[in-house]
Amino acid sequence: MMAIPGRLYGIGVGPGDPELLTLKALRLLKAAPVLAYFVAKGKKGNAFGIVEAHLSESQIRLPLIYPVTTESLPPPLSYETVIADFYDTAAAVVAGHLDAGRDVAVICEGDPFFYGSYMYLHDRLAPRFEVEVVPGVCSMLGGAAVLGAPLVYRNQSLSVLSGVLPEDELRRRLADADAAVIMKLGRNFEKVRRVLDDLGLAGRALYVERATMQNQRIVPLAEVDPMASPYFSLLIVPGEKWQG
Known part of the structure; x- marks a missing residue:
């Protein structure tokens, strides 16, 4: 049987x-x-x-x-x-x-x-x-929690983007986003940071490696070594604060 x-x-x-x-x-x-x-x-x-x-x-x-x-x-x-x-x-x-x-x-x-x-x-x-x-x-929610960063307020929309995207496409999508999470950084980090600088979003962007793990690291965006950004890293561009 x-x-x-x-x-x-x-x-x-x-x-x-x-x-x-x-x-x-x-x-x-x-x-x-x-x-x-x-x-x-x-x-x-x-x-x-x-x-x-x-x-x-x-x-x-x-x-x-x-x-x-x-x-x-x-x-x-x-x-x-x-x-x-x-x-x-x-x-x-x-x-x-x-x-x-x-x-x-x-x-x-x-x-x-x-x-x-x-x-x-x-x-x-x-x-x-x-x-x-x-x-x-998921990792982006763990990241938001350890960064103390509310992702989206009220009627804002969230874009989840891959750092593998071509630079022009990444720039277009970030320019249209109320808030964004950028994953798959690694070797794409320098490109992503350049786009954030070009769009004037670097001041809002928050970076974390291995969120919630024992070896978690929160690093200011400007101080991240682009050659050492690990696979388990992400960037969050929180939505603009809304005083409800």
């Missing part, structure tokens, strides 16, 4: 502070027979570090190890092709456990559907299996 397929859980574990794990995430995490997590080769991974203390010895740990961690690859390699093949393989591995009747919890730093790696498994597996997604505190 064929096993009843397991259920897939996409679980957001928050931006770094273990206490920002939700009660629902913790309950499902502890109950799952298989815990899957994305990680770079030779690393433990931030998401795994957040939940490690809550795991039991009986749970199967399923690391999904990235083949590359940079989008810059020598020809003829294509990052898009390499990473798409990786997600195909990772989905097949997870599906093997689900087909065997084991529930799988895939943990994801922040929120699964907000720049979360989980979404690439979701797109591949949700048509075939029962799925539940548990939202998590």
